[in-house]
Amino acid sequence: MKEQVRIGMLGLGTVGSGVVKVLAENGTEIEKRSGLPIRIKSIVVRDLEKERLVEVPAELLTTDAWQVVNDPEIDVIVEVMGGIEGTKDLLLTAFRNGKSVVTANKDLIAEHGDELILEATRNGCDFLYEASVGGGIPIIRPLRKDLAGNKISEVMGIVNGTTNYILTRMTQMGMAFEDALKEAQELGYAEANPASDVEGWDAGRKIAIVASLAFNSRVNFSDVDTEGITSITERDIDYAKQMGYAIKLIGSAKETENGSISAQVYPALVPQDHPLASVNGVYNAIFVRGNAIGEAMFLGLGAGQLPTASSVIGDIVEAVRNFHAGTRGKFLVDCYEQKTIQSSLENKNRFYLRLEVADQPGVLGAIAGKIGQHGVSIHTMFQKWTDSQTAEIVVITHEVREGSLRDALNELGDMEHVHAIKQTLRVVS
């Protein structure tokens, strides 16, 4: 039996510093819970001279990642540097060298999860990635263990803190998207290039990861339909509020009745009394529906140095326990099925529409009639004058197949009195 477990870290940025800090501060507890002392043997960085957020002995730092994944003394690789192709090669090598890997890298898993899991299994290694979804929130392990008795039918939630912060500020302060984004950038919540967050790609990667676990079938990022929040205006937020909804960026994955999977990211109206509606700021929350548990929700900080480190260390403890017990790589049974991906056109949803129309009698009726022809029935419809020529109409539909709504919208757009379809959003029931 080993006397201690040696860790090689790839990266000492935000998350990496958090891991070093928490391992030091909570060391006694962590050692008790994992069964063996944990020592960091090497830490890979790009720049040896850079000032660090934590103090580490200079001799631990190296720029040679290959040396670390090939070091026979290292048992566990903690990958917190990011990157896709190069990082994948490093981790594949780590597995071939019999090392377990803990990572926070959602981009990598959403892209190459299957290849990495295969290599980990082949070599009897653990591959753990709790921190890749929901920051500090436990969701990967609950899906794999606590909910193992369930058939999961849906996973839905707020899985991107940046966009949730922006939408919260737009809602609470009446800010415009651009101003809220700028503020988020100044606070370090959003990157200089915010596309990955505001276009819904980051949320899409996370949804791909949880969907793969929930439905035991590989879902890649490319299988997820993503729609971001850049088109959301103060007006949409305001109308939603008036009708008792908050607008949230929702990631959703469902297994349909025919056994195929649909995965989407979209901004949606969430009813005020839904538990997700009051998840504000940088908080994230994930909602799971299973045939035994009913509904459960997991809430917490979706990113940040210490919350993310909390998840990374939970995984390190599991990896170390498995060293201790001689059970590494035993439980990788994640994706044993091959379910088809269903086009989101087949999904059923309620919709919010905002239209600019000619201010003329009979227009409302004509619109209702036209979309009715596509089986779209109207739940709420109200009209608001904008100027003497043009009126704005807001519609909430009953549940409808997305494809049928798309067809109806195409025809609506061609109608003489419809000037523009300004907004189309889903409504969470």
Add this chain to the structure above:
Amino acid sequence: MKEQVRIGMLGLGTVGSGVVKVLAENGTEIEKRSGLPIRIKSIVVRDLEKERLVEVPAELLTTDAWQVVNDPEIDVIVEVMGGIEGTKDLLLTAFRNGKSVVTANKDLIAEHGDELILEATRNGCDFLYEASVGGGIPIIRPLRKDLAGNKISEVMGIVNGTTNYILTRMTQMGMAFEDALKEAQELGYAEANPASDVEGWDAGRKIAIVASLAFNSRVNFSDVDTEGITSITERDIDYAKQMGYAIKLIGSAKETENGSISAQVYPALVPQDHPLASVNGVYNAIFVRGNAIGEAMFLGLGAGQLPTASSVIGDIVEAVRNFHAGTRGKFLVDCYEQKTIQSSLENKNRFYLRLEVADQPGVLGAIAGKIGQHGVSIHTMFQKWTDSQTAEIVVITHEVREGSLRDALNELGDMEHVHAIKQTLRVVS
């Protein structure tokens, strides 16, 4: 290596039937996830003739629990029958016979957890009890695994569905306590003798269990100060609502700065924008504060046949995986410290007071002055006339040591113009 795992069930009531049902319905998934086929070999009941909620082959049923815990073919005992002393003896024997045990029995664990864990450890067996707290909500495993990197400072939540249902009905429908209780009994949410729920004992047992895990030190039911909801009136609920609070039965366990533990159950005012305030009906939610994760909350159905079965089966899957991997009983490191229990008099809290006083000038000032002498400062105070002689005063204090508040209340009670101290409740910040 074993080819299958055989289960002996003690009990086939609400939870037991749920376990049988879900094991049958989700059998394929569960077998994949646990690594071995699971077979129920025997089920112990009191009455062989009783009609059951699920169909089971008659030859599985027996009334002889001792025969089952002594059956060498049985690997895992699933205890869902309840009871304390007799059940403890059965489980101790199961451990001595090398069987792992999964249980939903909070009464037993809160009373004899230490003895059972010791015997499980001695015999290299698993002892798993996720279902004992929060029904379907994962909380035991998250505390032991996902949050293993944290020093936990507080666990707080709504852990009793019956009282939460009653308080929700009182709040939403303006019902009196007695009527809401009667309704809960008719719906099967409350027992004929509701004391264990409405006096806060059930919540106290659950808080003892989670506190033991969160702080790695044994907390027994007798260490928990409990206060129930029988004194809550429509008037308290109404005043709370006016000030922006909901009244909830809160279980709370904290580790204080000096390293001792305080554990309490009490009805409290929860601010409307606190995530716990909107946890209504039979939902439960548990809030955890740790030095890495920050805050996290776990929400779901706190009881019921299928949610509770979900947790029991999550544990069965873990027990079976451990058979599969040869790692039974490896990770029982729960209570390796011995922290002292601190009297709740040392706790600091904000308080809500409702007093009946003489309707005379200067009374408000006299009261404020008197409690000020004990270091109790007032945050909000308002007066409401009840009749020509008597006024009702509602006070919310700033944070104060509970002992000091108690002293202040004793003196207040002796004041000439104070007719009665009608209510004293804590306020969650």
